[in-house]
Amino acid sequence: MSAEPHPPLPPVRLPSDAELARDALGAPLFARAVRLARWAGPDTRVDIGGELVAAQLPEAAAALGFDASDEAGPMLASQAWRVAVDTGLVDVTEPDDDSEDGDEESGTAVPGEDLALVTGGAPGEVLDLWLAALDTVLADAAVPDLDGLVDALDAGGEIDFDRLDWNPAREADFLDEVLANLYLLTVAGHSASDEPIPLPVLAASVVIPEDMSEPTDAVLEQVSDAMMRLDDQFRQLEPIGLVEFWPVDEALMAEADDEEFAAGSVAGAAEEDDVSRYGLVQLTPLGLYGIRARMLEAGFTAPAVGELTDKGADALLDAVSGYPEGAAQAEVEQWLAGRELPVAVAELLAAARGADEGGPLRRLRCQQALAPAGPEAEPAVRAVLDDPELGGLARVWLSERGAADVPAPDGAMVFWLTVDTIAAQLAADGETAELPLLMESLTAHHAGFFDQVWRVEHPATAYVLEAMGRMHPDKKAAKEARKAAFKARSRQS
Structure with a gap:
């Protein structure tokens, strides 16, 4: 592995x-x-x-x-x-x-x-x-x-692996790759309690090249062969508690010859009524633990939620910046649970500062971490109202809770926060379908937005404006964004 x-x-x-x-x-x-x-x-x-x-x-x-x-x-x-x-x-x-x-x-x-x-x-x-x-x-x-095996023994009683068509190292590597893919499919979009993964999907993930848009018949036949190997292997792995497994329907195999089964296995897995007939598998919580342990031993970076509870706020925000939102929130909640809230909030805010490339996403994760915090957090949040990087975040948090005496931000802070927010969303999720709507909402409230925003002293200003030039739903605004991006780049150079 x-x-x-x-x-x-x-x-x-x-x-x-x-x-x-x-x-x-x-x-x-x-x-x-x-x-x-x-x-x-x-x-x-x-x-x-x-x-x-x-x-x-x-x-x-x-x-x-x-x-x-x-x-x-x-x-x-x-x-x-x-x-x-x-x-x-x-x-x-x-x-x-x-x-x-x-x-x-x-x-x-x-x-x-x-x-x-x-x-x-x-x-x-x-x-x-x-x-x-x-x-x-x-x-x-x-x-x-x-x-x-008996037929594969040579004159000296040794196994002739060529005649047996079995390479032990290759078979072990194949199973390791399958389990790694199963782990990735599970942690990337599923959990042990979610829907199991169709066996054809798992087999295809290790057989079909990523750059192949339409599998050939020969490749589909390889998928079929892989499915049948996995059907046998997962039957053996279920009793140790690694997986829950629903085998390939034996009646299905009896109905079709190899070529038809190969062609139908991947397509059939897409049909909800038929998917269980082609085999289903999911890692148990114990299976997730076991495969993760093997992957860590092999040198993978495979974090687990809860590992950061004894780390500082800077290490926490750096790590969760690369996590999906749900996992990031769970990690932060565990981190907060063992600390006095006012002190922990002050540490998070201090760690969120920074003009480096990762700064916007750290501030977004910090804002999400503070979302469930109660009144105990207010003094620490008010303490950063005048901070040029955190003042906007603090005003949003206080306003959402109906706090009194929240000072209005000046224009420079509004534009800086807009750039920071879009940069954070781009870093977190890329160019999603929702982001153009956010851009439209942010720019609609400010007359002459693009005439002013290119002057913002934020390291991501030009990058954000270029993204807005590609994604803004209003063509005129998109053109203005591209012009502003050019000015920002020229200003930076």
């Missing part, structure tokens, strides 16, 4: 470690691993590699509550045992592979020291165990169906 090509990710909102640890302990596969670790004892026998000997699998399955007639029991017990060994819930002593009587020799297994962490460890320690289990499950999920 390489972080190199990716910009910083949007922040994610996660439950507390205690809640996540409870989710981890409730994940079916992890819970089975714990039960088998407690079951392990003097009579437990293992093969080389720490696997349970075949004769003990039925007993292990019974310890997990599977009936002897349940054919899946031994397989699920084997999987849970592997997780228990890999996470340190079980300590194994492997048999001596040099023994002449290999059929009779076997290793032993006992509960591991880490088993005590399940009930006596801190939430973070439980989550570390779960992350280790996740690594095991992801490694297993990257292994294809090995029905053809």
